Amino acid sequence: MTTPFTSPPMQVEQEWTDYNGHLNMAYYHLLFDRAVDAALVPLGLGPEVAAETGASVFTAQAQVHYLRELQTGDSVVVETRLIEHDSKRLHYVQTMRRVGEDEPAAISENLVLHVDLNTRRVAPFAPEVLARIADAVAAHADLPLPKQVGHRVGLRRD
Structure with missing residues (x-):
């Protein structure tokens, strides 16, 4: 089990940039x-x-913090750290960096x-998948969490 999971390098494409000259939020x-x-x-x-199995995962919630501009030609990698899970849900954080x-x-x-694609309803993970998730969560437990994890969206009150 890798700690954390790391993507292969990916390159920012020209058509992904917007009129501000940087990577458009959709492409993050x-x-x-x-x-x-x-x-x-x-x-x-x-x-x-x-x-093969008719089971997959659907995103229920996502929050992105845009910290640095990316431009055409930038090469990035993404690290994925599993934070916690239960029998039907998985909470994780991803960190994108320029190579x-x-x-x-x-x-x-x-x-x-975790969703049964036939019924389109939330369903428990298969036992062997749940065991792998538990192993990965344990393997990732000592990795530092980005300070952004768990923050809510909103304005600060002065």
Whole structure:
């Protein structure tokens, strides 16, 4: 079990930039979404498993913190750390960085639900998947959490 799960490098495409000259917010989500497979596949939750078993995960909640601008040609990696789980849900955080840099460009905190694709209802993880998730959560327990985890959206009151 890798700690944390790390995506292969991904490159920011020209057509993903907006009129402000930087990566549009929608494409941060695209990069985070592509990167989560680096964690889901070894857990037994990847796209092939969804096709074979009719079970997958749906995002119930996501919060992204945009910390540094990214531009065309930037190469990024995403680390995924599992935080906690129960029989039907998985809470994780992803940290996006430019390749070779320590400072995060963005942080994405997510809660996903395990879903039976036939009924489109939340269902328990298969026992072997739940065991892998538990192992990964334990392996990731000592990794530092980004300070953004658990923060709510809102204005500070002065």
